[in-house]
Amino acid sequence: MAIRFTLNGKAQSVDVDPRMPLLWVLRDTLNLTGTKFGCGMALCGACTVHIEGEATRSCVTPVSDVAGKKVTTIEGLSADVSHPVQKAWIELDVPQCGYCQSGQIMSAAALLAKNPRPTQAEVDDAMSGNICRCGTYQRIRQAIQRAAQMQAASPRQATLEKKSKEPTEPVAITPDASAAVGLVLGGAQ
Amino acid sequence: MSSAMLEVDRREFLKGVASGATGLVIGFYLPHGSQARAAAAPDALPFAPNAWIRIGTDDTVTLVIDKSEMGQGVVTSLSMLIAEELECGWKKIRTVFAPAAKEYANPEFGMQGTGGSTSVKGMWTPLRKAGAQAREMLIAAASGKWGVDKGVCRAEDSHVINTQTKERLSYGSLAEAAGKLPAPGEVTLKEPKQFRIVGKAMKRLDAADKTCGRAEFGIDVRQPGMLHAVVARCPVIGGKVASFNADKAKAVRGVRHVVRISSGVAVVADNTWSAMQGRDALEIKWEEGPNASLTSAAIGKMLEEGASKPGAAVARKEGDVTAGLANAARKIEAVYQAPFLAHATMEPMNCVAHVHAGGCDVWAPTQFQTVNQMTAAKIAGLKPEQVNIHTTFLGGGFGRRAEQDFVIEAVEISQSMGAPVQVTWSREDDMQHDFYRPASYSRFEAGLDADGWPVAWSNRIACPSIMSRFFPGSVKNGLDDSSVEGAADLPYAIPNILVDYQLTETGIPVGFWRSVGHSQNAFFSECFLDELAAASGKDPYQFRRRLLQKAPRHLGVLDLAATKAGWGEALPAGHSRGIAILSSFGSYVAEVAEVSVDKKNGEVRVHRVVCAVDCGRTVNPLTIEAQMQSGIVFGLTAALKGAITINKGRVEQGNFDDYQQLRMNEMPKIEVHIVPSDQPSSGIGEPGTPPIAPAVCNAIFAATGKRIRQLPIRAEELV
Numbered sequence: 030m031a032i033r034f035t036l037n038g039k040a041q042s043v044d045v046d047p048r049m050p051l052l053w054v055l056r057d058t059l060n061l062t063g064t065k066f067g068c069g070m071a072l073c074g075a076c077t078v079h080i081e082g083e084a085t086r087s088c089v090t091p092v093s094d095v096a097g098k099k100v101t102t103i104e105g106l107s108a109d110v111s112h113p114v115q116k117a118w119i120e121l122d123v124p125q126c127g128y129c130q131s132g133q134i135m136s137a138a139a140l141l142a143k144n145p146r147p148t149q150a151e152v153d154d155a156m157s158g159n160i161c162r163c164g165t166y167q168r169i170r171q172a173i174q175r176a177a178q179m180q181a182a183s184p185r186q187a188t189l190e191k192k193s194k195e196p197t198e199p200v201a202i203t204p205d206a207s208a209a210v211g212l213v214l215g216g217a218q
Numbered sequence: 219m220s221s222a223m224l225e226v227d228r229r230e231f232l233k234g235v236a237s238g239a240t241g242l243v244i245g246f247y248l249p250h251g252s253q254a255r256a257a258a259a260p261d262a263l264p265f266a267p268n269a270w271i272r273i274g275t276d277d278t279v280t281l282v283i284d285k286s287e288m289g290q291g292v293v294t295s296l297s298m299l300i301a302e303e304l305e306c307g308w309k310k311i312r313t314v315f316a317p318a319a320k321e322y323a324n325p326e327f328g329m330q331g332t333g334g335s336t337s338v339k340g341m342w343t344p345l346r347k348a349g350a351q352a353r354e355m356l357i358a359a360a361s362g363k364w365g366v367d368k369g370v371c372r373a374e375d376s377h378v379i380n381t382q383t384k385e386r387l388s389y390g391s392l393a394e395a396a397g398k399l400p401a402p403g404e405v406t407l408k409e410p411k412q413f414r415i416v417g418k419a420m421k422r423l424d425a426a427d428k429t430c431g432r433a434e435f436g437i438d439v440r441q442p443g444m445l446h447a448v449v450a451r452c453p454v455i456g457g458k459v460a461s462f463n464a465d466k467a468k469a470v471r472g473v474r475h476v477v478r479i480s481s482g483v484a485v486v487a488d489n490t491w492s493a494m495q496g497r498d499a500l501e502i503k504w505e506e507g508p509n510a511s512l513t514s515a516a517i518g519k520m521l522e523e524g525a526s527k528p529g530a531a532v533a534r535k536e537g538d539v540t541a542g543l544a545n546a547a548r549k550i551e552a553v554y555q556a557p558f559l560a561h562a563t564m565e566p567m568n569c570v571a572h573v574h575a576g577g578c579d580v581w582a583p584t585q586f587q588t589v590n591q592m593t594a595a596k597i598a599g600l601k602p603e604q605v606n607i608h609t610t611f612l613g614g615g616f617g618r619r620a621e622q623d624f625v626i627e628a629v630e631i632s633q634s635m636g637a638p639v640q641v642t643w644s645r646e647d648d649m650q651h652d653f654y655r656p657a658s659y660s661r662f663e664a665g666l667d668a669d670g671w672p673v674a675w676s677n678r679i680a681c682p683s684i685m686s687r688f689f690p691g692s693v694k695n696g697l698d699d700s701s702v703e704g705a706a707d708l709p710y711a712i713p714n715i716l717v718d719y720q721l722t723e724t725g726i727p728v729g730f731w732r733s734v735g736h737s738q739n740a741f742f743s744e745c746f747l748d749e750l751a752a753a754s755g756k757d758p759y760q761f762r763r764r765l766l767q768k769a770p771r772h773l774g775v776l777d778l779a780a781t782k783a784g785w786g787e788a789l790p791a792g793h794s795r796g797i798a799i800l801s802s803f804g805s806y807v808a809e810v811a812e813v814s815v816d817k818k819n820g821e822v823r824v825h826r827v828v829c830a831v832d833c834g835r836t837v838n839p840l841t842i843e844a845q846m847q848s849g850i851v852f853g854l855t856a857a858l859k860g861a862i863t864i865n866k867g868r869v870e871q872g873n874f875d876d877y878q879q880l881r882m883n884e885m886p887k888i889e890v891h892i893v894p895s896d897q898p899s900s901g902i903g904e905p906g907t908p909p910i911a912p913a914v915c916n917a918i919f920a921a922t923g924k925r926i927r928q929l930p931i932r933a934e935e936l937v
Contacts (some may be wrong), residue, residue, distance in 0.1 A: 046471055049491050057446060057489035062438035063431015065613070066490075067564055068645045072874035075564060103431035115429045122421045122840050125848055126289030128427030128435060128564040128613030153883040160874060162564045162614050163289045164851025168844070198447040 034095045036061075038104025047093035052076045054092045055102060063103040063131050067160070074159030077132040077139075078102050084139035085159075106138060113183070114138045117176035133159045137173050146177055151196035198201035223654040259781075265393035267352045267401055270300060272347060277376055277390035279306045281313045285341070286332040286585050287424065289848065291841035292537035292905040294423045295338050296345060298837060303407065303417045305373035306389065314424060318587040318607035329588035333620055335803035335901025338837050342899055343407075347851030350405035352396075359395035360387045410835065410896065419840040436583035436610045439570040441619030441638040445474060447631050448493040448642060451482040451651055454867035455726060459483055466499040476500070479630040481623065490642050503692070507569040509725045509867035517724045517864060518555070521659035524680035524722030531697035533706035534717040542674025542714030546665025550753050552746055554662070555928040556738035558862040559655035559731055560869075560877060565613020566648040571628035572638035576846060577604035578629065579638075583612040585619040593622045597629045616852070617730030620688075621653055649877055650869040653729025654862055656681045656701070659722075659743040665714075670754025672765070674714040677705055677743070682724045684729055696721050700730075704739030704800055704908060709772050710747065710765035728865065732852055733904040736802040737873060740908030741857075741915070741929060744798040748916040749925065755876075758916060759785050759797050771832050772799060774893050775808040778830035782891050783810035790814075793825065796907040796917030804900030805833040809850065811886075811913035815921045820936030824854060824886040824914055832893035834900045842902050843890040849906025850888055855880040857911035861930050 031042045036059070043054055049187075050069075055061045055078070064087055071086035078087045079101040101186040106112045110119070114137045117123075124130045133156070140147060147155065152173050161169070178200030263280065265273040272280040281300050285292040293313050301308060316322045323329055325344065326336035352375045356818045360378035361368040369381050376389045410416075427433040438672075452458060462483050464476035472492025477484050483500060487493035543549060569593065570581040578598045584590050587607045595602040612619055624641065632639040643651075658681035663675035683698035692699070697719055699706075706717040731737060751761035759780045766772045776799050783795065792814045799808040812826040829846045836842060859878045871877040915926040922936055 046492075049489075052921065053489055053491035056438075057491070060440050061431075062434075062440070065435075065564075066437065066566070066642070068874050070645070070873055070875070073564070073645075073879075085671040106430070110426050110430045118429045119421070119425045122425060122844070124289075124425050124428035125291070125844060126287075126420065126564065126612060126614045127424065127433050128611075130428050131431045134429060153885075157881040157883040160879045160881060161854070162562060162616075162879065164880070164885075165844070166851065166880075166882045167847055167888055169882065170885075175342075 032096050034097060035099045037101055043092065045092060048091050051078065051087040051090045051092050051100070052094055055087065061102055061104055065128055065131055066131070067129065072160075073129070073132075074136060075129050075132040075210040077135040077159065079135060079139055082139065082142060084136045103135060106134065110140060113176040113179035114141065114172070116179060117172040121175060122170045123168040123172050125165055125167050129159060129161045133161065133169055135175065139168070141173070141177055141180055145180055147173065151155055263393070265352070265355075265397040267396070268348045269303065269316070269319075270348045271352045271421070273352070273393045273396075274512065275390045275393050277310055277388050278312060279304070279310045279389065279634065281311055281928070282316045283313050284316035284330065285324070285337040286583075286612050286615060286619070287315070288585070288612035288619070289333070290337070290845060291422060291838065292332070293336045294420060295837050295841055296341055298415050298420055298424055299338070299341060299345035300349040302413060303346045304353050305375070307376040308415070308420070310376050312421065315609040316592040318605070319567050323455045323588065329586070331586040331588060331620065332615070333585055333617060335805075335903045335905065337472045338685060338899050339804065339901060344453065346407050347405060347672075350403055350407055353397045353786055354390050354405055355399050356389055356401045358399050359392040362395065363387065363392075377856070417836050418838070420838050421840065433611050435565050435613045436570065436581060437565055437568045437613070437640075437642060439581040439610060439640065441570060441572060441581075444570065444638040444640055445486050445635060446488065446490045446493050447484045447486045447639050447641065448490065448644065449479065449482045449484045449627055449647070450497050450499050450500055450502055451647065452504045452506065454504065454509055455651065455869070456509045457507040457867070458505045460503040460505040462503065463501040467496040470496040470499055475491060475635060477631060477634045479634070480628060481627055484627070484631045486639060494644065506867060512725055512867045513865055514863040517657060519725065520724055521555075521657065521680045521722055524720045525659050525661050525678050527720055530678060530718035530720045531695050532718045533697060533699075533702040534708075534715055537714035539674050539676045539714040539716035543663060543665045543676065546673055547668040550662075550664045550668045550749060552662050552749060552925075552927060554660040554742040554745065556658045557860065557929060558657045558726060558728075558864075559615045559856055559860045560649050560862050560871070561618035561731060562649065562877060562879070563614030563616060563618055564647055567618070567624040567643040568641060569624040569628035570638060570640040571625070571632040573598045573633040573636070577606065579606045579608065580609040580625060580629065582625055583610050583615075583619055584625070585612070585615050585617070586622075589622060590625050591903070593625055594629045597626065598633055602623075616732040617734070617791055618652065620730055623651070645874070646872040646919065652862075653727045655737060656684065656728040656733035657724065657726075658701070658738045660705070660739070662742070662746045664750055666750060666754060667768065669892050670756060672712045672750050674711070675708065675712045675716070677717045678720065679705060679717070679739070680720040681738075682723050682726065682728045683721045684734070686721065687727070688729070693721070700735045702735060702739065704736035704802060705743055706742055707801070709769045710762070711768060712765070723821060732849070733802055733907040735907040736800060736904070737853065737856070740798065741911040744800065744909065744912030745915050745925070745927070748796070748912070748919065752919065757786075762797070762799065771806045772801060775799065775806045775830040775832050778893060779808035779810050779828050780893050782830065782840060782889065783812070783828035785810065793920070794917050794921035796913045796915065796920055798912035798916060800905070800908040802901070802905045802908055805831060805902065805905040807831045807846070807905045807909050809909040809913040811910065811917045813914055813917040813921060815918060815936050818937070820933035822858065822914070822918060822931055822933065822936065824884075827886050827910065827913070828891070829888060829906065830891045830893060831902070831905065832895055833896050833902050833905070834897040836892055836894070837899055839892055842892055845902040846890040846906040847888045848912045849904060851880055851885070853907040853910035854886070854914065857914055857929055857931055859930055877892040
């Protein structure tokens with residue numbers, strides 16, 4: 030029997046084993062591969078999505094659990110990489126291999142939606158379910174604070190996710206990798 | 219890996235694996251994201267002056283990246299090297315990963331692959347030349363159009379400018395004409411003082427794709443008609459399938475086929491989860507093989523006995539260590555041990571293969587394209603040039619993706635199915651069927667003179683060999699250089715030194731793990747040296763300083779790290795500092811760790827790490843900083859938590875609950891300081907890793923008086 034839910038603002042129906050984890054429905058049935066498989070046991074956070082706005086590990090969430098609910102994946106967080114968390118991630122040059130970053134970003138976005146000015150302890154607490162083997166934690170900490178600033182300056186963007194009208198296809202953009210930044214590196218140059 | 223060693227061995231390797239000579243493969247390019255995918259195939263673009271540059275009439279500059287991007291930043295740093303000479307607009311750049319082809323062989327080891335922290339070092343000259351060559355051809359095309367001498371033209375921001383008339387022609391408008399011109403032989407490269415990109419903090423070109431889920435990793439590859447597979451492998455390392463019954467597996471919804479392959483039994487299904495369910499339902503009898511009763515305790519004994527056997531291979535001999543020890547005022551001895559470690563890349567092993575009538579396509583997050591191509595060709599009965607390797611982004615590599623096992627499985631299953639197949643490893647598969655960082659045993663004896671300065675250093679190492687499997691020809695007289703790197707190259711001025719090695723196999727497969735032998739040998743050597751400083755009652759920083767007087771680059775990073783860390787200055791109550799230094803992959807790194815140890819439960823907390831790095835000329839300081847942070851977190855995770863243990867031939871760890879990772883709440887503040895240098899650029903992907911374990915352990919000694927001689931650090935031993 031088909032399971033219906035709202036995926037990135039659009040009605041979605043899938044006819045799969047109801048026990049199938051949402052992660053694999055997204056990745057293999059719907060070919061929405063931005064949400065990653067890391068552990069299958071809710072230990073690493075790579076598969077984090079929002080269900081009704083809550084950061085949730087999709088690898089241990091049977092798809093039947095999301096029937097009638099709103100699911101947002103990294104592809105639906107913004108139409109054009111414009112969510113403050115995404116913008117801050119690019120500004121602070123956070124990703125390395127990038128594999129865990131969808132999950133990191135979804136966890137960070139859920140945190141800031143609830144707690145717009147988190148302390149470092151609150152950030153660490155909210156983000157400690159997300160493993161990064163490249164060790165990008167320091168820049169993630171900085172980027173979350175930067176995103177909080179951006180969100181405070183432009184509160185409309187933070188609520189983009191809640192708007193009903195959301196594109197479902199990623200919009201092509203030119204990666205903006207232009208400016209050399211004045212990050213202070215002691216002893217450099 | 220030394221390039222000379224690999225060069226010698228490459229020929230044997232090619233002989234062994236290839237079913238024919240490697241040829242030039244005209245492959246398909248795999249663009250990074252949907253945006254690039256929609257663009258014209260780079261090969262069709264009118265201006266393709268060399269293997270790395272493609273320019274279209276729309277001004278788009280497509281750069282071909284021939285190293286694997288596993289987080290270390292090659293998409294950006296290699297683009298910088300080309301753009302510096304090409305004079306193209308940075309925003310006009312898009313990148314694609316190279317197919318497997320001869321012209322993309324890594325100059326550092328003669329095959330196409332990424333490892334040994336060689337990417338920028340090896341490509342420094344070829345890529346700048348490629349950029350200059352293309353720029354000169356574009357200038358020649360413009361001078362032809364204008365009918366003026368080339369000397370009055372210059373290139374800037376993807377345009378050629380007539381310096382007399384101020385007219386400008388875009389690279390896109392010149393692409394057709396430039397494509398018809400011969401490539402210049404010699405080109406003049408910029409002097410470093412003219413650099414406007416190299417040395418600047420350039421942000422990653424792949425950051426946007428990696429923040430919206432668009433970057434395509436191997437596990438994300440989707441092909442028409444693709445099936446999903448998982449493989450049941452013998453839980454005992456080295457074991458085989460005796461027999462199996464697939465009836466229950468085939469009854470699982472979505473399961474299509476069950477097929478025996480060389481590594482086990484593959485379950486092929488409509489989706490990964492169904493394949494996993496099918497695998498759970500398989501009934502398999504295993505032939506457990508020679509490791510069936512192997513334990514970590516037995517392996518520990520093998521290494522200890524190995525270290526005591528006569529006839530060790532000499533890795534370094536200076537002076538007379540026996541006499542030096544006999545004449546010493548004081549003798550210090552210690553035994554150090556390090557465990558097996560898994561790579562645990564965030565993206566588990568996976569691969570897509572399609573064996574078809576015209577050849578074979580392989581989509582893989584891989585570090586070793588040349589061998590992937592030969593391996594797939596051998597299995598599929600093809601010539602290497604009939605195999606197209608499509609390199610995706612790698613969700614971490616750390617050396618694990620230099621292996622072939624995931625490619626072999628995908629090709630074998632696809633061959634059997636006649637369809638594209640993606641094989642995906644679960645986290646447990648990945649953890650329990652790795653090629654592990656070797657467990658290692660290191661015994662030291664040192665002699666101090668009456669003033670407490672070392673006069674003799676003897677170090678016997680026993681561990682399994684990576685190279686005897688990977689590049690057997692490089693192991694000469696029982697010496698695997700990768701087992702003693704970071705030990706045999708001890709930089710300290712000690713008159714009598716003997717470092718030798720007893721190659722000791724354990725039955726557990728071992729492989730390259732970020733920084734390879736340096737990862738354990740830095741811990742051994744830098745902690746034991748700290749023991750000597752303590753025995754002499756000398757400050758560990760000053761002790762190193764005095765012994766490094768003839769090693770200026772070591773001294774440079776040591777002083778910088780100590781100064782920035784405020785060595786010798788007061789610390790918060792309960793905090794202490796430790797220092798360590800190692801040169802690896804041509805770079806020099808010193809780290810000072812500031813730690814505290816909880817008196818009640820022995821828990822170690824690392825508060826701050828100050829890192830100084832000299833990696834020659836800076837290409838991208840943002841990347842250097844990121845890689846030092848990354849290497850430190852990687853090494854710190856291993857020091858605090860990492861151990862793969864064996865029971866009954868099985869790896870006891872399976873997932874991130876029992877093979878734990880450093881998480882954000884344990885992340886120290888890391889400060890990176892770069893030594894300015896005009897020396898050739900050297901490695902940054904790995905050199906940050908080795909010094910952190912000894913820096914932390916030396917800080918623990920300063921706090922508690924307890925020496926950590928076996929990793930990982932165990933809180934219960936610090937109470």
